[in-house]
Amino acid sequence: MTEQHGNVTVMGIGFTNTTLEGFMDSTIRPCLASEDKCFIVTANPEIVIATRDHPDFRETVQSADHVLPDGIGIINAAKMMGTPLQERVSGIDVMREMLAHAEEKGYSAYFLGAKETSNRKAAERAQKKFPDLKIAGRHHGYADLDDEAFVQDIATTRPDIIFVALGMMKQEHWIRRHMDRFDKGVFMGVGGSFDVLSGEAKRAPNIWIRFQLEWLYRLLKEPKRIFRVLKVAQFMMLHTPIISRIMRLFGFSKTRARGKG
Known part of the structure; x- marks a missing residue:
């Protein structure tokens, strides 16, 4: 186990x-x-x-x-x-x-x-x-x-x-x-x-999941999900050390990134 x-x-x-x-x-x-x-x-x-x-x-x-x-x-x-x-x-x-x-x-x-x-x-x-x-x-x-x-x-x-x-x-x-x-x-x-269980929406095929492209499959099926993809991009930027340091260097703190600074 x-x-x-x-x-x-x-x-x-x-x-x-x-x-x-x-x-x-x-x-x-x-x-x-x-x-x-x-x-x-x-x-x-x-x-x-x-x-x-x-x-x-x-x-x-x-x-x-x-x-x-x-x-x-x-x-x-x-x-x-x-x-x-x-x-x-x-x-x-x-x-x-x-x-x-x-x-x-x-x-x-x-x-x-x-x-x-x-x-x-x-x-x-x-x-x-x-x-x-x-x-x-x-x-x-x-x-x-x-x-x-x-x-x-x-x-x-x-x-x-x-x-x-x-x-x-x-x-x-x-x-x-x-x-x-x-x-x-x-x-x-x-x-x-x-929606997936009911059959009204389909999950990405295994090959897409294996290559970490499930997000792209879903985006192609539902273009309106672009805003959700942008949220994922924001998340990854906050967790990429080099990008995070550059953002802080130019004054883009996490607070400003939210539009509250």
Whole structure:
């Protein structure tokens, strides 16, 4: 079994240094077996940049039990810092592993978020791929998600796993605000994973992922993602020592880079 090796800090965010299988063995399986609660954030460079620009979001991410490195930019940054992470652990891969384990052990999953079509198809496809999976319930993300009755309705289903697909920041804030209403559960923000699971969006082929070009594949498929790519570029600039020194030399501190200087 691959073990976890503490945390690796990137821009003030502590990433769990693990592998997909190691994380399942050391965290997910024991947590589900003991009916504990666990808050997982899968963070890419865009999320890390957002924690830098939004202090409340930084607090939410830092409150998580585990932050996983979901992005090759995080892996490369950690390597440049001399504190390498074992591997990229993507949210969609963790989600699929949890669904497989839930089917095997009889755990239930709740699907919250995304559009109604994506939400419904994601639950249906999960059920088709994992026939013995228990679906505790599902609900699209276009509702008053902070309504006490709404949250209580979800909690009464007593799900073992709660996938929250509300988009960056919103999904993590929702988990932090409401997980105390549940008596158990592994909570994870999954971003656009329902779209992938439902078949409405396709993940990059393995060859693109292997050559660290998943970002380019997604950009070609969705040109509007250019602004997200620019965030990744900003992240890498902040973690390239030579560029960072040049920026500081000419007075472009991190504060000025945010447009607040």
